Amino acid sequence: MIESIAQQPILAALIAMVGLGVLFGALLGYAAEKFKVEGDPIVEQIDELLPQTQCGQCGFPGCKPYAESIASGDAINKCPPGGQSTINAIANLLDVPAPELDAEHGEEADLRTVAYIREDECIGCTKCIQACPVDAILGAAKLMHTVIAGECTGCDLCVEPCPVDCIDMLPLTEGLKQWHWPAPQNQLDIIASDRSGHEAPSNEGRAA
Amino acid sequence: MRSTWVTPGGVHPPENKHQSLTMPIGSLPIPEKLLVPLSQHIGAPAKACVKVGAKVLKGQKIAEATGAVSVPMHAPTSGTVTAIEDRPIAHSSGMSAPCIEITSDGKDTWIDHKGVADFEHASPQALTKTIADAGIAGMGGAGFPSAIKLSPGHRRPINTLIINATECEPYITADDSAIRERAAEIITGIGILSHILGNPVNILIGIEDNKPEAIAALEPHVADTGISVVSFPTKYPSGGEKQLIYILTGKELPSGQLPADAGMVCINIGTTYAIKRAVVNGEPLISRVTTMTGNACGINRNYETLIGTPVSHMLAHSEFNEHACSRLVMGGPMMGFSLTSAEVPIVKTTNCILAPSYSEIPDDEPAQACIRCGMCAEACPASLLPQQLFWYSQAEDHDRLEAHNLFDCIECGACSYVCPSNIPLVQYYRHSKGEILKAREEKVKSDHARERFEFHQQRMEQAEKDKEAKRAARREAAEKAKATVAANAGTAKEGTGPAPGSAADIIAAAQARAAAKQVSPEEQQAKFERSIAGAEMRVQMATDKLVETNAKQTEDQKNILNAALEGAKQKLEQAQARLAEHVKKHSEQVK
Numbered sequence: 164m165i166e167s168i169a170q171q172p173i174l175a176a177l178i179a180m181v182g183l184g185v186l187f188g189a190l191l192g193y194a195a196e197k198f199k200v201e202g203d204p205i206v207e208q209i210d211e212l213l214p215q216t217q218c219g220q221c222g223f224p225g226c227k228p229y230a231e232s233i234a235s236g237d238a239i240n241k242c243p244p245g246g247q248s249t250i251n252a253i254a255n256l257l258d259v260p261a262p263e264l265d266a267e268h269g270e271e272a273d274l275r276t277v278a279y280i281r282e283d284e285c286i287g288c289t290k291c292i293q294a295c296p297v298d299a300i301l302g303a304a305k306l307m308h309t310v311i312a313g314e315c316t317g318c319d320l321c322v323e324p325c326p327v328d329c330i331d332m333l334p335l336t337e338g339l340k341q342w343h344w345p346a347p348q349n350q351l352d353i354i355a356s357d358r359s360g361h362e363a364p365s366n367e368g369r370a371a
Numbered sequence: 372m373r374s375t376w377v378t379p380g381g382v383h384p385p386e387n388k389h390q391s392l393t394m395p396i397g398s399l400p401i402p403e404k405l406l407v408p409l410s411q412h413i414g415a416p417a418k419a420c421v422k423v424g425a426k427v428l429k430g431q432k433i434a435e436a437t438g439a440v441s442v443p444m445h446a447p448t449s450g451t452v453t454a455i456e457d458r459p460i461a462h463s464s465g466m467s468a469p470c471i472e473i474t475s476d477g478k479d480t481w482i483d484h485k486g487v488a489d490f491e492h493a494s495p496q497a498l499t500k501t502i503a504d505a506g507i508a509g510m511g512g513a514g515f516p517s518a519i520k521l522s523p524g525h526r527r528p529i530n531t532l533i534i535n536a537t538e539c540e541p542y543i544t545a546d547d548s549a550i551r552e553r554a555a556e557i558i559t560g561i562g563i564l565s566h567i568l569g570n571p572v573n574i575l576i577g578i579e580d581n582k583p584e585a586i587a588a589l590e591p592h593v594a595d596t597g598i599s600v601v602s603f604p605t606k607y608p609s610g611g612e613k614q615l616i617y618i619l620t621g622k623e624l625p626s627g628q629l630p631a632d633a634g635m636v637c638i639n640i641g642t643t644y645a646i647k648r649a650v651v652n653g654e655p656l657i658s659r660v661t662t663m664t665g666n667a668c669g670i671n672r673n674y675e676t677l678i679g680t681p682v683s684h685m686l687a688h689s690e691f692n693e694h695a696c697s698r699l700v701m702g703g704p705m706m707g708f709s710l711t712s713a714e715v716p717i718v719k720t721t722n723c724i725l726a727p728s729y730s731e732i733p734d735d736e737p738a739q740a741c742i743r744c745g746m747c748a749e750a751c752p753a754s755l756l757p758q759q760l761f762w763y764s765q766a767e768d769h770d771r772l773e774a775h776n777l778f779d780c781i782e783c784g785a786c787s788y789v790c791p792s793n794i795p796l797v798q799y800y801r802h803s804k805g806e807i808l809k810a811r812e813e814k815v816k817s818d819h820a821r822e823r824f825e826f827h828q829q830r831m832e833q834a835e836k837d838k839e840a841k842r843a844a845r846r847e848a849a850e851k852a853k854a855t856v857a858a859n860a861g862t863a864k865e866g867t868g869p870a871p872g873s874a875a876d877i878i879a880a881a882q883a884r885a886a887a888k889q890v891s892p893e894e895q896q897a898k899f900e901r902s903i904a905g906a907e908m909r910v911q912m913a914t915d916k917l918v919e920t921n922a923k924q925t926e927d928q929k930n931i932l933n934a935a936l937e938g939a940k941q942k943l944e945q946a947q948a949r950l951a952e953h954v955k956k957h958s959e960q961v962k
């Protein structure tokens with residue numbers, strides 16, 4: 164054995180390398196099967212960042228489908244409820260530049276809203292229940308309906324189907340509990356030498 | 372003397388404490404109206420348990436604690452409840468919150484109350500309950516319900532009780548003057564705490580060495596009690612819970628840990644006085660010592676102030692000069708906040724009202740860019756990197772902020788104090804903390820919405836599948852019926868021998884369809900027989916009726932009945948004929 168290796172070093176090396184290749188290949192193949200990740204992790208990660216309002220303003224029937232579309236290369240600035248902060252977060256995740264919100268899909272609202280049914284006007288048509296993506300409306304045919312405010316995402320989808328227009332979107336008022344310090348007024352340069360967004364001081368100014 | 376440890380960072384702002392220490396603790400006349408906010412503490416707001424118009428006595432409970440972390444509120448004086456509504460309160464937002472307004476009757480009549488003098492014989496549980504019922508919440512600033520701190524429950528046993536008498540912030544002397552005048556009662560209060568906590572080995576009163584009078588006042592009372600008064604060099608901020616624990620014990624609490632996790636309880640010294648009054652005298656927390664100071668006031672001193680006293684009332688009795696005052700601050704100059712209105716009430720956590728002149732606290736100078744001098748990092752008592760946090764706060768980089776322990780920042784303001792560029796660093800941190808907490812809350816909400824949405828999707832899919840399954844079942848049944856009939860038709864046609872070919876097939880299929888529409892011959896026969904039986908019965912009934920009524924009825928009625936009988940007979944005949952026809956056809960078919 165040793166003799167034959169000594170006699171045929173090239174062949175022995177070849178056999179050794181091929182053997183190692185086969186071994187590691189098998190190992191990797193096994194690992195790929197054994198530790199397989201279910202689903203598409205990037206879609207899940209993007210979906211985590213979307214606001215889950217499920218409003219469809221992005222042009223997809225819910226946040227998950229939009230997440231899938233982003234994962235396959237769609238623009239990341241189509242979600243008005245998420246606004247700039249969501250765009251930034253997704254840009255950060257995907258390591259791409261963060262664009263402005265695409266105005267075509269709507270504007271970022273300042274306040275969250277929740278649906279409110281004017282109950283004595285409700286005719287019990289159940290149309291809003293069918294429209295609600297998160298089952299936040301309670302009611303039965305020909306009986307008064309109501310919105311469970313805590314479950315409502317403010318997606319607006321129930322307003323349109325109501326035949327008697329008895330659903331209002333009310334802004335969620337900010338109470339003491341929600342209040343927190345506003346950011347200081349004037350945004351400062353981060354450090355004195357950081358002239359981002361400014362013209363570099365030119366020689367002209369100095370000459371004058 | 373016990374050794375002490377030195378915290379990192381810290382600053383030495385001008386103390387300005389002497390102004391308010393020239394006079395003993397005074398008292399103010401009872402204001403006409405007192406405003407008791409329902410939320411003066413950390414936790415759930417209390418719930419009003421009196422109605423507008425109710426007469427209340429001093430010390431009567433006017434609001435109940437709600438939930439585990441909450442404290443009740445008591446009437447600060449006797450009088451009438453004149454309103455329960457939202458009023459501006461002392462909060463950095465300047466917002467309104469529910470308050471109970473009491474119009475004083477000027478008599479200041481106490482409700483019946485009594486305490487227990489020999490608290491050593493009371494059970495810790497009973498004492499803790501007394502403290503909870505007295506509405507005592509940490510009076511040093513945070514306002515955490517004291518009774519909760521005292522019942523550490525399943526946590527490790529307490530071996531160290533730390534009494535915080537640091538009062539490190541400039542201008543404030545509320546604790547200092549209280550110690551000077553009430554040392555005996557304070558020590559009794561500490562005795563109560565010690566009894567509740569099962570007599571911890573170490574009882575330490577941490578006090579800065581800029582209060583020699585207070586230390587001297589405490590010394591005679593602590594002899595032979597096992598309580599040590601530990602003084603340490605003055606530096607701002609030493610009064611933070613974590614900082615004080617480090618100074619006194621050399622132990623560093625890891626981020627996110629409570630003192631109780633390390634077997635310690637930390638209580639403000641003003642709170643120990645309130646605890647003594649609650650347990651021994653049976654008085655709930657309805658007043659506190661508050662410092663009134665600043666150059667815009669002619670009188671600088673401490674007052675025993677009723678909770679709910681409007682700040683304006685205090686100012687009116689302190690020769691306040693509105694034009695000289697640059698701003699009204701609740702709390703001290705480092706950690707306090709500006710008031711938007713002087714009508715807000717004093718609450719359980721108000722240790723100071725500061726009315727500085729323009730020269731004392733000038734308006735904020737405009738902030739400049741950060742020059743990376745690093746002075747803020749040197750001043751930070753929590754060993755954070757303030758300029759780095761500022762950077763991330765501006766960039767709204769929440770992950771990095773948390774990674775740099777933003778939540779360990781005690782908002783002491785030491786960094787802003789030293790910053791040569793006047794950057795309002797603390798406000799950035801407060802803003803970012805708020806944003807992060809909000810984001811966390813929204814995350815919980817959106818996760819919940821995702822779950823509901825997914826469930827909704829699943830439900831819709833299931834409903835669709837069910838519908839589809841039903842449809843499929845119906846189709847299958849129809850096909851089966853068709854097949855049997857086709858088979859039947861096939862046997863019937865065998866004799867005649869239909870010509871092979873598509874035309875014949877189509878005819879056969881059409882016949883099969885027609886046959887499928889019909890029920891099987893046996894069933895049809897049964898149906899006919901049933902209808903004959905029914906018709907027979909009707910004929911019988913009509914005959915009976917006719918016979919019965921024949922004797923007494925008029926001609927008309929007889930006619931009607933006869934007609935009915937005739938009709939029934941006809942129907943019977945028809946049915947019999949149909950049956951006969953069917954039987955004939957069927958037998959032919961079978962042939």
Ligand code: SF4
Nearest residue numbers: 216218219221226242
């Ligand atoms: S636009 Fe509406 S549905 Fe689309 S991702 Fe945003 S919240 Fe979800």
Ligand code: SF4
Nearest residue numbers: 295315316318319321
């Ligand atoms: S109640 Fe209306 S607005 Fe709220 S989630 Fe349902 S459909 Fe959207």
Ligand code: SF4
Nearest residue numbers: 751780781783784786
């Ligand atoms: S405010 Fe926060 S960051 Fe600034 S010095 Fe105090 S603990 Fe440090």
Ligand code: SF4
Nearest residue numbers: 741742744745747790
């Ligand atoms: S003290 Fe102010 S200027 Fe200096 S590094 Fe800190 S933030 Fe920047």
